[in-house]
Amino acid sequence: MNIQTRFPEIEMKTSAVWTPTADMIQKTRLHQWMQAEGETDYERFLERSTNDPKWFAQALEQRLGIVWDKPYDTALNDAGGIKHPEWYAGGRLNILRSTLERWADDPQQAGCQALIWEGEDGEVREISYGELAQQVNNVAQGLSELGVKTGDRVAVYMPMLVETVVALLAIIKLGAIFTPAFSGYGAEALAARINASGAKALITADGFLRRGKVIRMKEEADRAADLCPGLEQMVVVRRLGREVQWNPRDVDFASVQACDGSQCQTAVVDSQSPMMIIYTSGTTGKPKGAVHTHAGFPLKAALDVGLCMDVGQNDRLFWISDMGWLTGPVVVFGGLINGACAVLYEGSPDYPQADRVWQIGARHQATHIGVSPTLVRSLMQHGDAVAQNHDLSALKAFASTGEPWNPEPWMWLFDVVGQGRYPIINYAGGTEIGGGILSNVLLKPISPITFNSRMPGMAAEIRDTEGNPVEQVLGELALAKPWIGMTRSFWQEPERYENSYFDRFPDTWVHGDWAIRDEEGFWTITGRSDDTLNVAGKRIGPAEMESILVSHPQVLEAGAIGVPDEIKGEAPVCFVVLHPGTQQSPDLEAELFELLGSRLGKAMRPKRLHYVSELPKTKNGKVMRRVIRSAYLGLEAGDLSSMDNPSALSDIRACKKSAA
Secondary structure, three states: OOHHHHOOOOOOOOOOOEOOOHHHHHHOHHHHHHHHOOOOOHHHHHHHHHHOHHHHHHHHHHHHOOOOOEOOOEEEEOOOOOOOOEEEEOOEEOHHHHHHHHHHOOOOOOOOEEEEEEOOOOOEEEEEHHHHHHHHHHHHHHHHHOOOOOOOEEEEEOOOOHHHHHHHHHHHHOOOEEEEEOOOOOHHHHHHHHHHHOOOEEEEEOOEEEOOEEEOHHHHHHHHHHOOOOOOEEEEEOOOOOOOOOOOOEEEHHHHHOOOOOOOOOOOEEOOOEEEEEEEOOOOOOOEEEEEEOOOHHHHHHHHHHHHOOOOOOOEEEEOOOOOOOHHHHHHHHHHHOOOEEEEEOOOOOOOOOOHHHHHHHHOOOOEEEEOHHHHHHHHOOOHHHHOOOOOOOOOEEEEOOOOOOHHHHHHHHHHHOOOOOOEEEEEEEOOOOEEEEEOOOOOOEOOOOEOEEOOOOOEEEEOOOOOEOOOOOEEEEEOOOOOOOOOOEOOOHHHHHHHHOOOOOOOEEEEEEEEEOOOOOEEEEEEOOOOEEEOOEEEOHHHHHHHHHOOOOEEEEEEEEEEEOOOEEEEEEEEEEOOOOOOOHHHHHHHHHHHHHHHOHHHOOOEEEEOOOOOEEOOOOEOHHHHHHHHHOOOOOOOOOEOOOOHHHHHHHHHHHHO
16 A cells, blocks of 8 residues: 555644753753763764764763673674674673662662652652662562572563562562563463563562552452463562462562562673563564563663653653553663652542642652653543643653654643643654654754654664655655664564564664654654554554454454544454354353453453454455455555455445444
């Protein structure tokens, strides 16, 4: 399909609504870093960052003050090309030293807040760097006594709690690898990630609060654990003190935390040693385990958050997220490496009132508040009053990520919530990227819904269907050179990693987003160029949803697509072919909705479910999701030459009419 025909009404002209003053620019950490490197022009600095990646890598780690146990031999060994760069080759470290230990050892910083946590019930906890280091040492010692060692994988299925951060850092201290899972996942989705990573232990909670209700995590974790033969132990945080079933594999987090970690040693590992496996979903097959290293993702997070978003020492970063999505780890490492305080919130950002997110920002004097377009769209429905009469005087900027904006909510956040005073740092990248490709830097004007710059170190381009760089034309967002923070590979699937991003154009990472850059230099991302569903910023592969539907004994085939949604940005719609002789019924539909909700989590339940007689397929039997989507939404279908059964389109079109 011609990409221009898919988005025929792209508005090319943009205009800035926020422009930094000279004084603002000079005070930013990015400008000060540039000056220290002898650069006075941002565009020249940006070009140098990608033209000379070895210089950039060395300048970055020195600016961040990364602590090395053994200095690296070279900042970049690029013998493996763009697919397999080796950053800080020969170096040895544990990123925990730079994230936490150096601050805890500093008398001036040890007493400063590292974490502020607020529960949905109003409970607040504040943890200093010194206190956090002690808790991490104790939990690391406890995990070590349970048998966790360097190289082991530990799954973390937790709400946003202080204990969640403690657990991640304790795992890293031991040289083990953490794999975070979204707190809203059902048992099957969680089990798939535990089994794929080969995790020997799972850390979870008895439950948490959301919209005033108890979310029963332990029961879901138990069901997942029963599906994981390699899982040896489950460590349980008693967040709510609920009565839960206790199994022989279960260990109370409190007993782990009660260990004496004063002599617990921090493991020293190679710079390229895995630190995190975080799963992201593609358009086909099982979730992909993006491997991130000690000297990769944490430095990228610190660059993006600290130097580009201007989060500095003792600033307070509050970003509504979950540790199972990349933003959660970005907040932890991006905040702590820069000596800032991460503000965590457990529950729903609009409960018990729709202004809860602004209350939290004001109460804890957040300097940066991160939101998603979906959240802003949902808050707008409650009127302007929900965003007013809150003291946001400590604020420096808003941030957003996860999905494309549309103009109205962007302007509402800027004008109504921010009173036109605070820039919105639009930030787009991905799990495999390790952070952002495009962003708004505070050295340049900002316009609605766009990005004013590629990130330093990111050789971003827009390519046409032949792989040629283009300007002012919609095309594929691509990266022409390696960058710090990119996934090392997919866990135990190196061929899948290479095939996922490098099979379109030679020596080029194709990200899977449509993008355009206008004549004024503003970038816009219009959506995914693949089939991945992006539900309120949470990505899931349609194949995961389809496989669950097909597991029902009455379902023969299934197809899942994403459609525009006013609140979530995109919502799943599923199409089901039943076995011959099976009758449609409200009870069956309820069963299928419940099946998806129980296995993937309620947040991933489809907007609608339609019954069809057949699904559009290629001649080799592959379901054509793009054709389903175009027929359902009445869009240009594009090339149908590979389609085997054009008659299937009439069913899909009829579904849309019945849903209207």
